[in-house]
Amino acid sequence: MILPAEKELRTLLAQFAQARIEHDVCPTGRTSRALEDATYALRVMTGARTTEQALLAADTLLQRYCADRDTTRQKNATLAA
Numbered sequence: 001m002i003l004p005a006e007k008e009l010r011t012l013l014a015q016f017a018q019a020r021i022e023h024d025v026c027p028t029g030r031t032s033r034a035l036e037d038a039t040y041a042l043r044v045m046t047g048a049r050t051t052e053q054a055l056l057a058a059d060t061l062l063q064r065y066c067a068d069r070d071t072t073r074q075k076n077a078t079l080a081a
Contacts, residue, residue, distance in 0.1 A: 015041075046058055
């Protein structure tokens, strides 16, 4: 699987959250479509079959990105010393 860029993943998660909130607060045809679109895009981006799997995969990827950043910072600090 090709890993999505962190920024794109965070943007899509924000869109999903906004669509979910809008649909939960005042469900309409527009909010339903927006939620379906965001859910589908999130599932495609993470390679998941369900929304729950997609959200779990997104969380795992974000943790990986943070760990990679921490490792890079530690390596750079060691090199600078």
